[in-house]
Amino acid sequence: MAMEVTQFLLNAQSVDGNLRKQAEESLKQFQEQNLPSFLLSLAGELANEEKPVESRKLAGLILKNALDAKEARRKFELVQRWFALDASVKAQIKFYLIKTLASPYHDARSTASQVIAKLAGIELPQKQWPELIDTLLATMFQLPAHTKQAILETLGYICEEVSPEVVDQCHVNKILEAVVQGMNASEGNNEVRLAATRALYNALGFAQANFSNDMERDYIMRVVCEATLSPEVKIRQAAFECLVAISSTYYEKLAPYINDIFNITSKAVREDEEPVALQAVEIWSSICDEEIDILDESGDDFSGDSDIPCFCFIKQALPVLVPMLLETLLKQGEDQDQDEGAWNIAMAGGTCLGLVARTVGDDIIPLVMPFIEDNIAKPDWRQREAATYAFGSILEGPSPEKLVPIVNVALNFMLNALMNDSSNHVKDTTAWTLGRMFEFLHGSALDTPIITPENCQQIVTVLLHSMKDVPNVAEKACGALYFLAQGYEDMGPSLSPLSPFFQDILEGLYAVTRREDAGEYHLRAAAYETLNEVVRCSTEETAPMVRQLIPHIMLELHQTFEGQKLSSDERDKQNELQGLLCGCLQVLMQKLGSQETFKNVLLQHVDQMMGLFLRVFSSRSATAHEEAMLAIGALIYASGSCFEKYMPEFYQYLEMGLQNFEDYQVCTITVGVVGDLCRALEDKILPYCDNIMTQLLKDLSSNELHRSVKPPIFSCFGDIALAIGEHFDKYLIYAMPMLQSAAELSIHTTGADEDMTEYTNTLRNGILEAYSGIFQGFKGSPKSQLLLPYAPQILQFLDSLYREKDMDDSVSKTAIGVLGDLADTLQSSAAPLIQQSVSSREFLGECLSSHDDMIKESAEWAKLAITRALSY
Numbered sequence: 015m016a017m018e019v020t021q022f023l024l025n026a027q028s029v030d031g032n033l034r035k036q037a038e039e040s041l042k043q044f045q046e047q048n049l050p051s052f053l054l055s056l057a058g059e060l061a062n063e064e065k066p067v068e069s070r071k072l073a074g075l076i077l078k079n080a081l082d083a084k085e086a087r088r089k090f091e092l093v094q095r096w097f098a099l100d101a102s103v104k105a106q107i108k109f110y111l112i113k114t115l116a117s118p119y120h121d122a123r124s125t126a127s128q129v130i131a132k133l134a135g136i137e138l139p140q141k142q143w144p145e146l147i148d149t150l151l152a153t154m155f156q157l158p159a160h161t162k163q164a165i166l167e168t169l170g171y172i173c174e175e176v177s178p179e180v181v182d183q184c185h186v187n188k189i190l191e192a193v194v195q196g197m198n199a200s201e202g203n204n205e206v207r208l209a210a211t212r213a214l215y216n217a218l219g220f221a222q223a224n225f226s227n228d229m230e231r232d233y234i235m236r237v238v239c240e241a242t243l244s245p246e247v248k249i250r251q252a253a254f255e256c257l258v259a260i261s262s263t264y265y266e267k268l269a270p271y272i273n274d275i276f277n278i279t280s281k282a283v284r285e286d287e288e289p290v291a292l293q294a295v296e297i298w299s300s301i302c303d304e305e306i307d308i309l310d311e312s313g314d315d316f317s318g319d320s321d322i323p324c325f326c327f328i329k330q331a332l333p334v335l336v337p338m339l340l341e342t343l344l345k346q347g348e349d350q351d352q353d354e355g356a357w358n359i360a361m362a363g364g365t366c367l368g369l370v371a372r373t374v375g376d377d378i379i380p381l382v383m384p385f386i387e388d389n390i391a392k393p394d395w396r397q398r399e400a401a402t403y404a405f406g407s408i409l410e411g412p413s414p415e416k417l418v419p420i421v422n423v424a425l426n427f428m429l430n431a432l433m434n435d436s437s438n439h440v441k442d443t444t445a446w447t448l449g450r451m452f453e454f455l456h457g458s459a460l461d462t463p464i465i466t467p468e469n470c471q472q473i474v475t476v477l478l479h480s481m482k483d484v485p486n487v488a489e490k491a492c493g494a495l496y497f498l499a500q501g502y503e504d505m506g507p508s509l510s511p512l513s514p515f516f517q518d519i520l521e522g523l524y525a526v527t528r529r530e531d532a533g534e535y536h537l538r539a540a541a542y543e544t545l546n547e548v549v550r551c552s553t554e555e556t557a558p559m560v561r562q563l564i565p566h567i568m569l570e571l572h573q574t575f576e577g578q579k580l581s582s583d584e585r586d587k588q589n590e591l592q593g594l595l596c597g598c599l600q601v602l603m604q605k606l607g608s609q610e611t612f613k614n615v616l617l618q619h620v621d622q623m624m625g626l627f628l629r630v631f632s633s634r635s636a637t638a639h640e641e642a643m644l645a646i647g648a649l650i651y652a653s654g655s656c657f658e659k660y661m662p663e664f665y666q667y668l669e670m671g672l673q674n675f676e677d678y679q680v681c682t683i684t685v686g687v688v689g690d691l692c693r694a695l696e697d698k699i700l701p702y703c704d705n706i707m708t709q710l711l712k713d714l715s716s717n718e719l720h721r722s723v724k725p726p727i728f729s730c731f732g733d734i735a736l737a738i739g740e741h742f743d744k745y746l747i748y749a750m751p752m753l754q755s756a757a758e759l760s761i762h763t764t765g766a767d768e769d770m771t772e773y774t775n776t777l778r779n780g781i782l783e784a785y786s787g788i789f790q791g792f793k794g795s796p797k798s799q800l801l802l803p804y805a806p807q808i809l810q811f812l813d814s815l816y817r818e819k820d821m822d823d824s825v826s827k828t829a830i831g832v833l834g835d836l837a838d839t840l841q842s843s844a845a846p847l848i849q850q851s852v853s854s855r856e857f858l859g860e861c862l863s864s865h866d867d868m869i870k871e872s873a874e875w876a877k878l879a880i881t882r883a884l885s886y
Contacts, residue, residue: 020059060073060122061111061117067121074129115161127167163205186224204244239275247290257279275297283295328370337381346439376412458504546598589637624646681723685723729784786835809848812853813852830872833857842884
């Protein structure tokens, strides 16, 4: 078989389908029957200069796929399989891979680089293959240019694959030394310089110690800045990408270089080719992001707890940075509105200008307004569009006090431009700018409204007219209407300024969803999202109009199942439409289900709706499944205990959702629906609980399930216990150890990153909600004493949370509530334990004096429950 591997690899790429299938089967069989020989054959094929390039490249690709996978469980299996191989086999494979780096064929070298990096990702964390870096670097600069290039590429891939802590600092120094030497202007080969520059980009995360050393940092920065002046465009682009990463990773080290960075970026933005200019602008966007984060953390007075001070690079550079960015706005692409994925220098400049506005606030206005005034009425569409884009870009950041007077003057001009401008580019950007006005300067929180009874009719009329325009303009008009409606969402049941136009708005949006070209520019999705928002902000007065939408949307959903055989592309569009329609029905049910007057009208449609939602599950689209499951959650809420009649048919889909590890968002939503069912059906859920609990416990035990699903599952235990009360007793033996194990894991997170801290608090909340539901479910039952053995662990968890001092407010509220639930349910039985706990004294005391009303209220209830328990 090993002798024939070349032919199998070639046949596997044949245009003949039968030949290709036979070859793929043979390779699979070889792999299953003799893995060591299979991997050795592939590595040998890749290294053999006498073999065809095509077979060598595929051999390397299959070898790489035999070491790595996206899915976590599969990846783990492949890694274990590699470790189980005989040491001599692994050594021979590595020898072949290192040898291939000297191949004259670029594809063979590049494939070998990637496979070596995958192996480094497996072995270096386990302290294996310690000689790898030294082997690669040993004689690098005495080797031919193509081998040098391959080694640098390999180093870059290794840095991408492994985390910094698994590479010794001495090896980091050697890697950086080799990479920076390869970047140097004295290096005559452009391929080597490019590989080195790209490798530095991946190695920057390893260079903390080097960037803390002034001399080393100066040297690296000098070489990077020199590379931005290379005659080769790809090297210049890669060098600017390095500067983007440096400005983000090492913001606090930028001060000595900021003038040089401005000079080289300014030259690139004005003179260089677009791929380079885009990266030059990105550097300033990156610096803005850093300063926005620091200012958000520390507050304007810098009294907060940000670790890094704000050096105000953007504020200092404003007088020169803003004119440079404004120039970019005049470099629009002729077809930028027609290309949905377009990204050009004008777009990058406008995005950066928006970030600058968020960084410096009011200071941006006097620098941008002259440009707007000079260009907004010019004959050339480019100047009008640039002025409009500049205006829209600076609407987030400055204070409403400064912006509202300007917007009040501009609003009428913008509405006229959207109706009458001869350029679609200008209309597109004008509609977007109106959306930004309504997003940031319209709503109940603002003292001075920009939308008044006098101009509301004109605004609605213009937007409805523009929704009939070309798809890209119509999509932006839908977005503007979305934010217009959203601004009225908090007005409650009182008369909304949109009420007089409500029927026209609904009809206009519904017409957009039915346009033949609604698939372009996400127009249909934008129309449905806006329709949903308009429904959310509707009042009791407009509810009859909202109600009339239901049969129309149901008919639309029904028609999606009528199609004949569909192509793959048509099926994707059909699934997307099904998701949008389910989402719309969900919003309609939520709105009408909360109004008693219309609840009975809604219930007339429930049978038909449920039938439609169940049909959506026959599609293979995760998004459609998510939306259908969310819609069923709304239907459960609206129909209450009447939903019981759908359970026999619905249960199979509920179970299917709980088992959907791959599309974990579907799994999360399904867990939420179990909670909805518990609240609606109460003890009528009991016949399904054994299967539901079995599946939830399986989910928690699985390594395949995404971690984000686990907190809702714990919370769901509480929902089930609340619904079935003392009948939860048979699940305690399984659920409580899992809760305890998760609780212990969630305690020690000191020094964890922000994402992990956020996840940990979510996990704690889920655990606490489970405990709370279980205690409340057992309250007043003779079986409540079954919970007593678990009380010490739960109180210990609460004490540990208090001592760690890293709870967010939500966890504090739930935790102190659990203390009250425990006392309320176990009463005098738990009195000695409660008296000994820190939580019942210090934590309770802190919560009673909290500034957060919700925490305070929860603490007062807990105090009352504890007082009662101790007095029995």
